[in-house]
Amino acid sequence: xxxxxxxxxxxxxxxCILENRVIHGCNRQFAAMFGGQMADYACTPLANFYxxxxxxxxxxxxxxxxxxKTGRYSDERVMRRASSELFxxxxxxxxxxxxAPFRRGIWxxxxxxxxxxxxxxTTRERQVAILxxxxxxxxxxxxxxxxxxxxxxxxxxxxxxxxQARKLAELVAKLSGMPL
Numbered sequence: 288x289x290x291x292x293x294x295x296x297x298x299x300x301x302x303c304i305l306e307n308r309v310i311h312g313c314n315r316q317f318a319a320m321f322g323g324q325m326a327d328y329a330c331t332p333l334a335n336f337y338x339x340x341x342x343x344x345x346x347x348x349x350x351x352x353x354x355x356k357t358g359r360y361s362d363e364r365v366m367r368r369a370s371s372e373l374f375x376x377x378x379x380x381x382x383x384x385x386x387a388p389f390r391r392g393i394w395x396x397x398x399x400x401x402x403x404x405x406x407x408x409t410t411r412e413r414q415v416a417i418l419x420x421x422x423x424x425x426x427x428x429x430x431x432x433x434x435x436x437x438x439x440x441x442x443x444x445x446x447x448x449x450x451q452a453r454k455l456a457e458l459v460a461k462l463s464g465m466p467l
Contacts, residue, residue: 301396308333322369336366354388375399406449415442
């Protein structure tokens with residue numbers, strides 16, 4: 288086994304080679320993070336690791352647009368393990384085919400679940416969180432969702448508690464990586 292193969296296989300971060308958003312190869316850490324063995328992931332569509340087909344499409348469009356400009360992409364997002372458990376993950380990619388960014392690339396995946404646990408939100412809490420991150424006031428959110436100002440404030444208070452944030456700015460910072 289060549290030194291570069293050893294480095295790839297034993298890297299302390301999840302790595303995979305993607306071809307047209309399908310896994311061509313992955314290392315041990317990637318397989319352990321998502322659950323299984325390296326061989327389990329050969330020819331597996333990356334779509335299998337997203338919470339929904341809509342997330343796969345939306346993030347794919349955003350990453351492709353960025354990669355067309357720079358050849359690189361990174362974000363923090365919720366992903367799905369083989370067990371269907373959701374977790375926060377830092378994802379970084381580098382295309383090796385700049386003329387067609389998704390044709391072939393190397394991607395890294397870091398499990399952030401210890402630092403950023405998944406918080407379960409109701410549909411209404413998620414709507415209030417999204418509008419809060421967009422900078423709307425409680426009154427503006429209330430108008431948008433046909434809720435009273437006080438009801439929006441109650442949802443915000445629950446969000447502060449769930450995310451263990453002391454003030455609105457801290458809540459927005461914690462929500463900033465949330466898939467919208």
